Amino acid sequence: xxxxxxxxxxxxxxxxxxxxxxxxxxxxxxxxxxxxxxxxxxxxxxxxxxxxxxxxxxxxxxxxxxxxxxxxxxxxxxxxxxxxxxxxxxxxxxxxxxxxxxxxxxxxxxxxxxxxxxxxxxxxxxxxxxxxxxxxxxxxxxxxxxxxxxxxxxxxxxxxxxxxxxxxxxxxxxxxxxxxxxxxxxxxxxxxxxxxxxxxxxxxxxxxxxxxxxxxxxxxxxxxxxxxxxxxxxxxxxxxxxxxxxxxxxxxxxxxxxxxxxxxxxxxxxxxxxxxxxxxxxxxxxxxxxx
Numbered sequence: 264x265x266x267x268x269x270x271x272x273x274x275x276x277x278x279x280x281x282x283x284x285x286x287x288x289x290x291x292x293x294x295x296x297x298x299x300x301x302x303x304x305x306x307x308x309x310x311x312x313x314x315x316x317x318x319x320x321x322x323x324x325x326x327x328x329x330x331x332x333x334x335x336x337x338x339x340x341x342x343x344x345x346x347x348x349x350x351x352x353x354x355x356x357x358x359x360x361x362x363x364x365x366x367x368x369x370x371x372x373x374x375x376x377x378x379x380x381x382x383x384x385x386x387x388x389x390x391x392x393x394x395x396x397x398x399x400x401x402x403x404x405x406x407x408x409x410x411x412x413x414x415x416x417x418x419x420x421x422x423x424x425x426x427x428x429x430x431x432x433x434x435x436x437x438x439x440x441x442x443x444x445x446x447x448x449x450x451x452x453x454x455x456x457x458x459x460x461x462x463x464x465x466x467x468x469x470x471x472x473x474x475x476x477x478x479x480x481x482x483x484x485x486x487x488x489x490x491x492x493x494x495x496x497x498x499x500x501x502x503x504x505x506x507x508x509x510x511x512x513x514x515x516x517x518x519x520x521x522x523x524x525x526x527x528x529x530x531x532x533x534x535x536x537x538x539x540x541x542x543x544x545x546x547x548x549x550x551x552x553x554x
Contacts, residue, residue: 268413268441272448275412279355282456283309286351290457293344313346321549345397348458352401365410365418373492374400375550379542380488380495383535388525390480391461398465398481399488405449405466409441416440434470446470473522483523487516491532495539509536 281287286309310331317328317338328334335343359367378399385392410417420436434444450467461481468475468482469489475482490512513532520527 269443271412272409272441272443273451275408276448276451276455279408279452279455282351282355286347287457289347290344290459293340293347309347309350312350313343316346316350316552319549319552321546321552341391342393344459345393348462349397349400351456352404356404356407359407359411365414365421370403370406372550373496374403375546376492376495376539376543377402377485377488379546380491380535380539381484383538383542384484384488387531387535388480388484390484394459394461395465395481395484395488398462398485399492401449401453401462402466402469402485402489403445403449404452405445405447408448408452409437409445413441444470472519477523480523480525483520483525487520487532487535490516491536491539494536495543498540509533 313331313334314328316322317324317334322338324337328337331343353371356367378396381399382392382396384390385395406417420440423436434446437444446467446469450463453463453466461479464475464479465481465485469485472482472486494509494512509532510529513529516532517527517529
């Protein structure tokens, strides 16, 4: 397909709708602790969605949050920004046509699973867990852009990958077919949307964490969360214990994470995997809230 594929993908990103003004204002306002959240007031659907998520068991608040101002007081600006980002990212693709071969619900399920895995790892590392949850939620958003730009070729790629165990190696084939891989496409889209730098980096380097600036652990966390999510899905599909394979993934992760100053052991990865399986069971209802 050559360089024409790259220019088609870039044109597709350019033609994606910009974020609603209210979402951009929220991101601007939430980066300044002195501001007021009255800006969202007029956007009834966004306010309703934020209040619904804030009052869900996902946040485990003990009393009901009745207004946006109240939500900001209880959860803080950063958290509201996380909710707005995940909501608008999903809304931008909600009219996506369902295809027999490309299951959009499965796509979002994997995204949610990766988000939960990222949150589990972040809590363990005492990092910003809900921001990493959002990074996991949107990590593969570039795939949707690729599918819109090249539906036939993208579906061929999905077909090629389906019998393979390691779905997270699909990006190597993407490079051959499209000259770009989905993390790069996702990064360009998030830059267009003026998303926070931490999320842009997490999405843009989740398959190549070593190429990112080592000062941020976001890319390595999303890289590992993605692998944990794929392992979880393979185990759920196979209904058999894949632990010998897992040991292999985990030891690779242990080696890789040392470059980021993280001292994981294989047992830590096994612990994250178990926590993810438990979390997916508990958070099934929360997934419906986000999507």
